Amino acid sequence: MQTMLLTLVGGAIAIVLVFLLLRLRGGDPKVGALAAAFPVVAAYTVWAATDWPGMDVYAMHLAVYFVTAYALAIIGLQQRKGRFRFHWGPALIVAFFGVVISVNAVFLTLANGGLGPEATAWLLPEPDSGAEVQSHFPGTVARDYQEKEELYNRYLERVEEQRERGWQVTQGFLDPPVAGQREAFQVKVTTRKGEPLDGATVSGKFLRPANKDLDVSFELQQVGPGLYRSDLRLPAPGRWDLAMTIERAGATHEVHARTRINDDS
Known part of the structure; x- marks a missing residue:
């Protein structure tokens, strides 16, 4: 977030600064504002391409840069006319974008860094089993096949193949976790006829x-x-989702389930 604040x-x-330098040479303030904005936009675009921050962050930077150029153009025009105040129309536009940018900046800050410990304890309800509350969004999890139609269609095909294959799977911890x-943690796999399925991964x-960051990978x-x-x-109490695959001889069987882990107290 410090990097985002620095670039904004x-x-x-x-x-x-570029606009002021161009104004020393005279000319149309509108042209000068655009001439000052485009090199900064181009430089940030090249920098963002090397480490893409996301479209929301990129769009926020463009909004800040062009709103700044717009405000400078209005100020320059007013100065050229011998006046030093905004008309209510341009002032309203600048204020609107200022509010939008400020609100988005707050949302992005909370999503990446979360609230402070005191604010989190005050605003969010106390979790079950004494688990730690996370007020930030740490990122996506697995099972994102819906993002693209082609991947989703492949997923539907695998579901149909899995149904026709008829493997029976039961899983769970032998003792309360x-x-x-x-x-x-044990998994039992049988064929459609109830015969044990050996040699699977x-x-x-x-x-x-x-x-x-707490996700736990395994191989049985x-x-x-x-x-x-x-x-x-599993390092923390509360709800956990299970995403498991069973593979044998080129066939893949997927299992999605949910479990709850008890507190150690």
């Missing part, structure tokens, strides 16, 4: 909806006919 304020200041403690992730080992098991430790 620094870019606006650069536009003002507790946060921070290793517990045996069983892997996946336990996904933490509130914080993807076969311990018996159709049985796959491994000891897993």
Whole structure:
């Protein structure tokens, strides 16, 4: 967020300085404002292309730069006419964009950094089982196939193939899972006829909806006919999502489920 603040304020200041230099040479203030804005926009576009910050951040920078140029053009025109005040129309436009930019800046700051601990405790309800509250958005999780139509169509095809294959899967912890403690997680896989499915590769992730940094990947080992098991430790209590795949001989079976981890207290 410090980088974003630097590029926003620094870019606006650069536009003002270039505009003032151009005004020393005279000329149309509108042309000077555009001439001052475009080099800054071009420089930021090149910089953003090397480390893309997202369309929302990029659009906010363009808005700040062009609103700054617009305000400078209006001021320059007023000075050329011997007046030093905004007409209410341009002033309203500048104020509108100022409010929009300020609100978006607040949203982006909260999404990336979250609220402070005191504000979080005051504004958000107390979580279950004493879990830590996260007020920022840490990023996306798995299962984002809906983003593109082609990927979604492939997903539907895999679902139909999976239904026709008829593998039966049951999974769960052998004992009630507790946060921070290793517990045996077991998966049983049988064919449509109820026969054990041996020689499969069983892997996946336990996904933490509130914080993807806590996600736990795993790969299970076969311990018996159709049985796959491994000891897993999930670091936080509360709800976890399970995304698991079972592969054998080119066939893939996907499982999505949900579980709850108990507090260690």
